Amino acid sequence: MKLTRPPIRRPHLGPLASALALAWPLCAYSQANPANADSAAGTTLPKVVVTGTLAEAPAFDVPASIDRIDVQRGDRGQINISDSLGGVAGLTARDRQNYAQDVQISVRGFGARSSFGIRGVRLYVDGIPATFPDGQGQISNVDLGSADRIEVLRGPFSALYGNSSGGVLQVFTEEPARPSAVDYSLATGSNHSLRISAKVSGIEGAVGYVLSASHFETDGYRDHSAARRDIGNVKLTLRIDEQSKLSLIANSVDLPQAQDPLGLNRAQLDANPRAVDPSALTFDTRKTVDQSQGGLIYERQLDAANSLRAMVYTGHRNTRQFQSIPTGTQGNPLSPGGVIALGSDYRGTDLRWTLRSTVAERPFTLVAGVAYDLLDQHRLGYQNFSGAGAAQVLGVQGPLRRDEQDTASNVDGYVQSTLKLTPAWSVSAGLRHSSVRFESADHYIVGTNIDDSGAARYSANLPVLGVMYAVSESVHLYATAGRGFETPTFNELAYRPNGASGLNFALLPARSNSLEVGAKTRPAGIGELNAALFETRTQQEIVTLTNGGGRATYQNVGATRRTGIELAWSDSYFDDLRAQLAMTYLDAIYRDTFRTCNSSPCTVATQQTIAAGNRIPGVARGSAYAALNWAPPQGWQAGIEGHAVSHIYANDANTEATPRAIVFNLSVGYAAKVGPWQLSGFVRSDNLFDRGYVGSVIVNEGNGRYFEPAPGRTWLAGTTARIGF
Numbered sequence: 001m002k003l004t005r006p007p008i009r010r011p012h013l014g015p016l017a018s019a020l021a022l023a024w025p026l027c028a029y030s031q032a033n034p035a036n037a038d039s040a041a042g043t044t045l046p047k048v049v050v051t052g053t054l055a056e057a058p059a060f061d062v063p064a065s066i067d068r069i070d071v072q073r074g075d076r077g078q079i080n081i082s083d084s085l086g087g088v089a090g091l092t093a094r095d096r097q098n099y100a101q102d103v104q105i106s107v108r109g110f111g112a113r114s115s116f117g118i119r120g121v122r123l124y125v126d127g128i129p130a131t132f133p134d135g136q137g138q139i140s141n142v143d144l145g146s147a148d149r150i151e152v153l154r155g156p157f158s159a160l161y162g163n164s165s166g167g168v169l170q171v172f173t174e175e176p177a178r179p180s181a182v183d184y185s186l187a188t189g190s191n192h193s194l195r196i197s198a199k200v201s202g203i204e205g206a207v208g209y210v211l212s213a214s215h216f217e218t219d220g221y222r223d224h225s226a227a228r229r230d231i232g233n234v235k236l237t238l239r240i241d242e243q244s245k246l247s248l249i250a251n252s253v254d255l256p257q258a259q260d261p262l263g264l265n266r267a268q269l270d271a272n273p274r275a276v277d278p279s280a281l282t283f284d285t286r287k288t289v290d291q292s293q294g295g296l297i298y299e300r301q302l303d304a305a306n307s308l309r310a311m312v313y314t315g316h317r318n319t320r321q322f323q324s325i326p327t328g329t330q331g332n333p334l335s336p337g338g339v340i341a342l343g344s345d346y347r348g349t350d351l352r353w354t355l356r357s358t359v360a361e362r363p364f365t366l367v368a369g370v371a372y373d374l375l376d377q378h379r380l381g382y383q384n385f386s387g388a389g390a391a392q393v394l395g396v397q398g399p400l401r402r403d404e405q406d407t408a409s410n411v412d413g414y415v416q417s418t419l420k421l422t423p424a425w426s427v428s429a430g431l432r433h434s435s436v437r438f439e440s441a442d443h444y445i446v447g448t449n450i451d452d453s454g455a456a457r458y459s460a461n462l463p464v465l466g467v468m469y470a471v472s473e474s475v476h477l478y479a480t481a482g483r484g485f486e487t488p489t490f491n492e493l494a495y496r497p498n499g500a501s502g503l504n505f506a507l508l509p510a511r512s513n514s515l516e517v518g519a520k521t522r523p524a525g526i527g528e529l530n531a532a533l534f535e536t537r538t539q540q541e542i543v544t545l546t547n548g549g550g551r552a553t554y555q556n557v558g559a560t561r562r563t564g565i566e567l568a569w570s571d572s573y574f575d576d577l578r579a580q581l582a583m584t585y586l587d588a589i590y591r592d593t594f595r596t597c598n599s600s601p602c603t604v605a606t607q608q609t610i611a612a613g614n615r616i617p618g619v620a621r622g623s624a625y626a627a628l629n630w631a632p633p634q635g636w637q638a639g640i641e642g643h644a645v646s647h648i649y650a651n652d653a654n655t656e657a658t659p660r661a662i663v664f665n666l667s668v669g670y671a672a673k674v675g676p677w678q679l680s681g682f683v684r685s686d687n688l689f690d691r692g693y694v695g696s697v698i699v700n701e702g703n704g705r706y707f708e709p710a711p712g713r714t715w716l717a718g719t720t721a722r723i724g725f
Contacts, residue, residue, distance in 0.1 A: 110166020156482025176208025187718030338384030452502025499601030527571025558592025
């Protein structure tokens with residue numbers, strides 16, 4: 001059954017309007033201080049400069065795997081952030097074709113088990129955390145229309161970002177620049193997809209501004225997968241004087257409804273990949289989200305050697321999700337129901353000092369700081385039905401079944417230094433002490449549902465050491481080692497395996513040790529070639545214990561190992577032709593045997609044995625990406641890219657897996673300057689040869705509905721217009 005498309009709503013741009021109001025006094029300040037006008041120009045970082053590690057440095061000189069993706073350069077109507085990340089070795093970004101769940105992102109196997117949201121990978125947008133203190137994150141508030149670049153850090157240095165930093169992904173809005181300009185874009189395509197976006201940017205005196213908004217809607221590739229999404233983003237900069245800069249970042253996302261088609265089992269997948277599981281229609285599974293947040297960043301150059309950066313942020317996020325929990329399951333007085341309602345208030349601050357000096361006449365950089373983050377979450381649970389017998393109505397919010405106040409906070413101190421020992425040798429070292437506290441106050445105490453309040457604290461010292469040797473100006477070799485940890489998230493703590501109510505504070509953090517050796521080369525006439533060999537060994541890995549009745553519980557098991565090789569190459573020809581290749585081999589396995597349960601409640605895990613040597617589900621052993629793009633500033637443009645991925649196991653037992661897949665995408669466009677206007681248009685076809693394949697898997701799904709099919713051949717056509725003034 002194909003549901004009708006919901007009516008279009010106007011974009012929800014509350015923070016955008018608020019930031020516009022804030023801009024007026026800043027503009028007044030700039031008019032009163034014309035001397036600052038020349039120094040107000042936005043500073044776009046050179047393309048060789050990254051902020052993946054805590055201090056800005058050329059990626060070529062950092063002993064770590066870092067990639068930078070220039071979003072605007074590759075613009076072909078990208079809808080989701082996953083559209084921009086295919087060429088990063090070691091990173092997997094899967095568009096699930098399900099806007100009730102976030103994009104699936106994993107780095108070197110970390111984050112692969114997450115069935116909703118993003119965990120195991122630290123997320124930042126303009127320096128503001130998009131990952132909560134418990135390690136759960138989302139990145140739905142990114143407006144690609146105003147994004148300048150995405151930076152991805154992998155390997156041991158990720159640990160310097162604290163809890164759940166198996167990798168770090170940062171998105172940066174473009175900096176204000178002259179001349180002022182207005183941009184507009186429109187794209188439409190398969191499945192009644194529509195994306196409209198607008199942006200205005202420029203500099204007035206000492207104030208710079210980038211304001212953007214976008215609207216997206218789709219009927220979805222699968223039945224019961226329609227969605228609408230509105231995003232607003234604001235970046236304002238104020239050059240107070242030659243040494244000081246203040247930045248205001250505010251954004252909002254409104255997902256008024258996203259239908260959830262759930263996964264498919266093997267038989268359903270083979271019969272009709274566009275189908276929806278019947279329980280999704282029975283309970284009208286869906287999700288709504290609205291989020292608003294804002295932050296201030298103050299940067300000051302104290303003198304030639306010392307600088308300070310202070311950041312504060314706050315936000316609120318509402319989520320309501322209707323699940324397909326059978327009414328009989330909810331008969332248990334300890335059941336929290338089939339509707340989850342979360343009201344999340346979050347805030348934090350980060351104060352950082354940077355010293356750039358010399359030691360024994362050798363260049364030396366030191367970064368030290370402290371970060372504090374707080375999540376205050378009101379968790380409610382309701383039945384997903386009302387009434388009884390013939391009067392029973394499914395898929396609606398019924399009586400209250402859960403009410404608790406959950407808080408998570410972290411206080412982290414960190415330090416990182418780099419010393420150039422000789423012209424060829426440099427050493428980088430860092431340490432972060434991370435302390436994370438969880439607390440739950442139970443307000444639903446009814447009958448046998450007793451007071452389940454509780455608290456837990458986890459902490460770790462996370463050291464990192466890296467050495468780089470410059471064989472020549474074009475060949476750098478490095479080795480890095482570090483330690484990381486990953487606490488359970490509130491979603492993983494949410495249910496106890498024995499069926500009792502309350503949070504599962506018996507879970508412990510996973511702790512890991514990582515080693516990486518690599519080479520970065522850019523010989524003349526060959527392009528840039530990077531290679532990395534890495535291994536991460538983890539103890540107390542957090543894995544699924546039970547998954548049934550719509551509820552997953554988790555346990556700590558023994559050891560895991562992730563060993564891999566990454567290769568990335570790129571080069572440009574004739575200025576406008578760019579070739580790119582990225583390949584990853586990743587062997588991710590359980591090193592110890594453990595047991596799980598096939599049903600809940602589960603007091604002792606004895607029902608199913610997971611053998612040592614089984615592959616960690618959700619992780620492909622091999623993947624490859626290749627692209628060739630012709631993109632002159634004017635005239636015809638074209639690009640072709642190919643993705644290949646090996647099979648992916650969907651469960652710990654390794655009894656279900658996706659088939660291998662090879663997919664090609666093709667785009668053609670034309671750009672022209674007409675008077676003051678810069679105009680362009682494009683047509684893009686994804687999955688050009690209409691291959692049937694699985695886009696993502698829901699790891700260890702309790703009903704065997706592991707598979708989320710990817711679309712067949714789709715098309716998207718769009719146009720953009722830009723005028724400067």
